Amino acid sequence: AQSVTQLGSHVSVSEGALVLLRCNYSSSVPPYLFWYVQYPNQGLQLLLKYTSAATLVKGINGFEAEFKKSETSFHLTKPSAHMSDAAEYFCAVSVRGNDMRFGAGTRLTVKP
Amino acid sequence: GAGVSQTPSNKVTEKGKYVELRCDPISGHTALYWYRQSLGQGPEFLIYFQGTGAADDSGLPNDRFFAVRPEGSVSTLKIQRTERGDSAVYLCASSTGLAASTDTQYFGPGTRLTVL
Numbered sequence: 001a002q003s004v005t006q007l008g009s010h011v012s013v014s015e016g017a018l019v020l021l022r023c024n025y026s027s028s029v030p031p032y033l034f035w036y037v038q039y040p041n042q043g044l045q046l047l048l049k050y051t052s053a054a055t056l057v058k059g060i061n062g063f064e065a066e067f068k069k070s071e072t073s074f075h076l077t078k079p080s081a082h083m084s085d086a087a088e089y090f091c092a093v094s095v096r097g098n099d100m101r102f103g104a105g106t107r108l109t110v111k112p
Numbered sequence: 113g114a115g116v117s118q119t120p121s122n123k124v125t126e127k128g129k130y131v132e133l134r135c136d137p138i139s140g141h142t143a144l145y146w147y148r149q150s151l152g153q154g155p156e157f158l159i160y161f162q163g164t165g166a167a168d169d170s171g172l173p174n175d176r177f178f179a180v181r182p183e184g185s186v187s188t189l190k191i192q193r194t195e196r197g198d199s200a201v202y203l204c205a206s207s208t209g210l211a212a213s214t215d216t217q218y219f220g221p222g223t224r225l226t227v228l
Contacts, residue, residue: 009152032212036219043116043203043219044155051213090154097212098143098167102154 002027002093004074006103014111019063019078021106023091026072033074034092034100035065044090050074061085086110114138116220118204124226125194133189133223137206144187145217146179147203155203161187162209194227201225 007022025031032051036044048059055067065076074091088107094100117136125131137144142163147155157171161181169179176194181187191198201224205217 006154041221043221044205045219046216049216092154094212097215098145098160098162098207098209099157100145100217101157102147104152104154 004091004093004103012109019081021076023074025093032094036090038088118220135187135204141206143207143209145205149201199227
């Protein structure tokens with residue numbers, strides 16, 4: 001069965017610094033990959049998803065992620081962090097579209 | 113409303129009681145999902161409906177958990193003889209149920225269940 005591993009349960013960056021959240025996947029067939037964000041007391045919101053159309057995927061709020069098959073990775077990046085980016089971020093994988101499985105999450109803190 | 117809604121937003125119950133959690137999906141979405149999110153963890157898949165039928169219930173932890181979607185819209189997650197370990201946020205999501213490459217799950221705000 002497919003799975004994802006998020007490296008680092010907590011990441012702290014300064015405002016304006018690069019954000020890098022790591023995700024590695026395991027799947028026996030080509031996967032669909034997702035990043036979701038969860039703000040306190042809110043539901044999960046889709047940031048972006050990879051569906052094999054392009055390896056570099058651009059999402060909302062200036063985030064992007066690159067699918068690297070050789071590294072089985074789908075890391076999330078943003079060039080310059082804002083205070084409003086502080087949240088929990090979840091990577092997820094699916095092979096059929098209806099079988100999404102989530103990582104444990106990474107909490108992003110942004111320091112002024 | 114335009115999004116997925118869940119009621120109640122918070123539910124406190126005593127050990128051994130029965131609870132029902134409700135999910136209203138986005139109108140027209142044929143696929144509906146339930147997840148459980150424990151503190152500090154990612155969402156854990158419970159069950160997936162396509163229309164009225166449970167297409168995959170492999171994530172239900174035991175027979176105390178049951179879910180229905182009788183008319184293919186609203187779904188209810190039912191938990192019998194609640195235990196303290198059932199305390200978590202229960203998330204519902206819906207999607208069009210169409211091609212995997214284009215389908216996206218939209219999540220509700222969740223129901224926080226606390227079992228005392």
